[in-house]
Amino acid sequence: MENLKSISIKYGFIIVMIASFVGFGLAEPAFWGWHNLFSILLGVTIYGILALGVTFTLVTDGLDLSVGSTAAMSVMMASYFMVVMEMSGMAALVTCLVIGALIGLMNGLLIVKVKIPDLLATLGTMFLIQGLQLIPSGGRSIGTGMMLPNGDEAMGEFTEGFLYLGQGRVFDLIPTPVLFMLALGLIVYVVLEHTRWGRVFYAIGGNAEAARLVGANVDRYRIMAYVLSGLIASFGGVLLAARVGRGDVSSGSGLLLDAVGAALIGFAVLGARKPNAFGTIVGAIFVGMLLNGLTMLNLPYFWQDFIKGSVLVAALAFTFSLAKQR
Amino acid sequence: MAEQQGIEVRNIGKSFGATRALDDVSFDFRPGEIFAMVGANGAGKSTLIKIICGYYPDYEGEILIDGEPVRFSSPHDATAKGIATVHQIINQGxxxxxxxxxxxxxxxxxxxxxxxxxxxxxxxxxxxxxxxxxxxxxxxxxxxxxxxxxxxxxxxxxxxxxxxxxPKLLILDEPTSSISERETEFLFETLFRLKEMGVSILYVSHRLHEIERIADRVGVIRDGQFGGVLERPFNVKQIVTAMVGELDQNIDRKSPVIAAETSPKLEIRDLVIEEGQKPLNLKIHAGEIVGITGLIGAGKSELASVLFGLAQPVSGEILVDGVPIHSRTVKEAIDNGIFMVPEDRANNAVVPEFSIRQNITMPFLKRFFSNPLGILKHGFESEEATRMVQAMGVKCENENSNIGELSGGNQQKVVVARWLMTTFNLLILDEPFQGVDIRSRHDINTYIHENRGSRAILMLAADLDEVLEVADRVVVMNHGMIVGEQHISSIDRETLLHWTSQSPDELQLQA
Known part of the structure; x- marks a missing residue:
């Protein structure tokens, strides 16, 4: 009995995941096709990457609500830099990452120095950035040939190299964004689980005062968590811009909830009960797989948010009830 | 009306899985008496209290109120039937x-x-x-x-x-653990008044000197079993013996003999912590354990904060081996070889999500992460943690158990152990025995005495007896001043307590 419980805590989520994988495939063999499997992964990459940033802030007992709009900002800025300012793809990429890191720095400073509670501070920046990103383009989507305020046409375009970031396929099969997500997931995993910094991040999340009294620079680590979150979110935005090939004003919507959801679902994976990189990626993939499978079985699209919410609530209930009693 | 016989617990037993927490324990609590219950951490005190106040409805044996057997279905039910409980953490009440x-x-x-x-x-x-x-x-x-x-x-x-x-029975669980001495006096007055009103009081505490003072009888639980009831007169030594058996209480202090000319390991020279205060001067020699006692607010914690880089002094110097040091942050203090075990373990020291190993290795993580990539060396970390767990005698399954599974005393051993992995100049122990059972105290005390080497140790505690247990020299602080000191070989409690309790006016007169 005790054994059964500890097994279900540890592997329950994975078992459910494998079962649905098998179930969907039996019901609809096309589900198992390579092409479909990679399209599932491709579908989760953007918010999966954002969720990795959210994981950093969750580990330090905070939460970054501005990741969605930071990513959207990145989409608009990347487009603006290339289409209007005719910058190179590399320059656009680097500038976007810098902007993302700066947004994170602002979040970190507001939380650590001004001492605004994390949710409120990042909610504030979320609004701020959502508004800010509309200003350069006058509230319109950005694409080659768009009319500029002075009457000229924007002549720049997305460079081929930049587009490859979002649209390329390695071996004509694996989408490049998927590789980026997996690589980033691996890096975040190693940093959090196997480096000194990761240990300090977790210590701060567990008891910040104890961490401070063993000499950790708690403020600096906290700020760093938000900088990493902003940096990763802006990278997610860059990939999104590269995939779509234009600066769509509505591209950021929904990203925040999906990202936070994936990171929270990650608590349930392997009975971790804490934010962790592996769980975050698995959580993101699980949600994507579920939506893909259900859509194949003709679930109407408007059910999707309901399904995501149900998975999140179920995963959290599982984490905090069953796993707590061990 | 039923006769006033008070409350009796008879042959109480309770198991958690394979662990036998309580076995055949019987006590009676008489009207108008203060009954103290003592036992080392993990002896089963809290289990018994939880049974009496209705928190565990499932147990062996019976509870009788005025001779009538009762069975509580919930804490609410117990309250309705005359059991009132004031739990340890006041702010939850x-x-x-x-x-x-x-x-x-x-x-x-x-x-x-x-x-x-x-x-x-x-x-x-x-x-x-x-x-x-x-x-x-x-x-x-x-x-x-x-x-x-x-x-x-x-x-x-x-x-x-x-x-x-x-209520017929009032249960007080560690009521003095977070209040000052003056407040404690006020509590005792109240208890005496309640006693006169005919209430039975079940008083649970680690503070044996308090129990010696106020209790009418003392019930002992030892390893989950009935350990006897002491009737007045009794003294602390008898209580301790009943609790833990014959314990070698006189640990070999090996108090160092300090020649007059030797230079101190640590010197505090004309240190002013708050504007307008009299400067502090204190020397601690290599291998010496100095205990500072004083009421809450006497300035002990403020001094510790300055030494540990948490606050900056107004003026004055801190010298290690004659060399002035400056610690603007905790990290700098640690780099200067000054370590601190803070007071209030739960809030300041323990990371509850971490294992024992992770809690031990927190301050010196760099040792376990190989450069340049900063990747963890698991084997080495486990080895060092195991070494400290064994050296301190932490009672646990292994070093990977969650720290939350340990008793308070064993958690304290862990947070002390984290500083003892490496050498240091000064170790500050701020209220190290808060909520720590006597056996763990003894273990920590012994370890520190045996491994003091040429280091300086500063222990801070409001409880004079705790200081006397550890220190070679006792320093008294009062209103931000050092008012006197005595060597352990010539302790005069009266004088020490007088120094501790002098009012600011009296202190002014002397100054």
Whole structure:
């Protein structure tokens, strides 16, 4: 009995995941096709990457609500830099990452120095950035040939190299964004689980005062968590811009909830009960797989948010009830 | 009416899985007596209390109230039948954002007694006054918010409310662990008054000197079993012996002999912590353990903060081996070889999500992460953690167990152990025995004495007896000043207590 419980805590989520994988495939063999499997992964990459940033802030007992709009900002800025300012793809990429890191720095400073509670501070920046990103383009989507305020046409375009970031396929099969997500997931995993910094991040999340009294620079680590979150979110935005090939004003919507959801679902994976990189990626993939499978079985699209919410609530209930009693 | 026989617990037993927490324990609590219950951490005290106050409805044996067997289905049921409990953490017993009045009448306020959902100020006020009167609390300002009160006043409110149910038995779990000496006196006066009113009091505490003073009888639990009942007269030594068996209490202090000419390991020279205070001077020699005692607010913690880089002094110097050091941050203090085990373990020292190993290795993580990539060396970390766990005698399954599974005393061993992995110049132990059972105290004490080497150790505690247990030299602080010191070989408690309790005016006269 005790054994059964500890097994279900540890592997329950994975078992459910494998079962649905098998179930969907039996019901609809096309589900198992390579092409479909990679399209599932491709579908989760953007918010999966954002969720990795959210994981950093969750580990330090905070939460970054501005990741969605930071990513959207990145989409608009990347487009603006290339289409209007005719910058190179590399320059656009680097500038976007810098902007993302700066947004994170602002979040970190507001939380650590001004001492605004994390949710409120990042909610504030979320609004701020959502508004800010509309200003350069006058509230319109950005694409080659768009009319500029002075009457000229924007002549720049997305460079081929930049587009490859979002649209390329390695071996004509694996989408490049998927590789980026997996690589980033691996890096975040190693940093959090196997480096000194990761240990300090977790210590701060567990008891910040104890961490401070063993000499950790708690403020600096906290700020760093938000900088990493902003940096990763802006990278997610860059990939999104590269995939779509234009600066769509509505591209950021929904990203925040999906990202936070994936990171929270990650608590349930392997009975971790804490934010962790592996769980975050698995959580993101699980949600994507579920939506893909259900859509194949003709679930109407408007059910999707309901399904995501149900998975999140179920995963959290599982984490905090069953796993707590061990 | 039933005869007043008080409350009796008979042949109580309780198991958690394979662990036998309590086995055949019997006590009786008589009306109008203070019955102290003692036992090392993990002996089964809290299990017994939880059974008596209805928290564990499932147990062996029986509870009798005035000779009648009863069985409680819930804490609420136990309260209704005459058992009131004031738990250790005072702030869980009061609502800080409400007024004194509302807190006193909280039960009525929340249950809406009288069938009304409306807030009835007059009724609440009347009930609050009635409850306050019983405790002699009329002088307290009813409109004050509880968050503005002192700890002892909050505790009085919690006790007053417990008494509002007219209990036969009042259980106080570690009531003095977070209040000052003066507040403790006030609590004792209240207890004596309750005693006269015929209430049985079950008093659970680690502070044996308090028990020696106030208890009528002492019940002992030892490893989950009945360990006897001591009748007056008894003294602390007898209580300790009953609790843990014959323990070698006289650890070999090996107090170093300090030649007059040797230069100190650590010197505090003309240190002014707060503007306008008299400068502090203190020398600690290599291998010496200095204990500073003094009431809460005497300036002990402030001194520790300055030494550990948490605060900056107004003026003055701190010297290690004759060389002035400056610690602007905790990290710099640690780099200067000054370590601190902070007071209040749960809030300041333990990371509850971490394993014992992770808690031990926190301060010196760099040692376990190979450069340049900063990747963890698992094997080495486990080895070092195991070494410390064994050296300190931490009772646990292994170093990867969660720290939350340990008793308070064993958690304290872990947070002390984290600083002992490497050499240092000064180790500060701030209230190291808060909520630590006697055996763990002994283990920590022995380890520190045996491994002091040429280091300096500074121990801070409000409890004089705790300081005497550890220190080679006792220094008394009072109102931010060092008012006197004695070597352990010539301790005069009267003088020490006099120094501790002098008023600011008396101190002014001497200065």
């Amino acid at each position: 009061v609502v800080q954002t409400m007024t004194v009045r509302e807190n006193l009448a909280l039960a009525e306020l929340l249950s809406g007694e009288g069938g009304s959902v409306l807030y009835q100020p007059k009724k609440i006020d009347a009930r609050a006054r009635e409850i306050a009167e019983k405790m002699g609390l009329q002088d307290i300002d009813f409109d004050q918010e509880v968050s503005e009160l002192e700890q002892s006043e909050r505790q009085m409110i919690a006790i007053a409310r417990a008494l509002a149910t007219d």
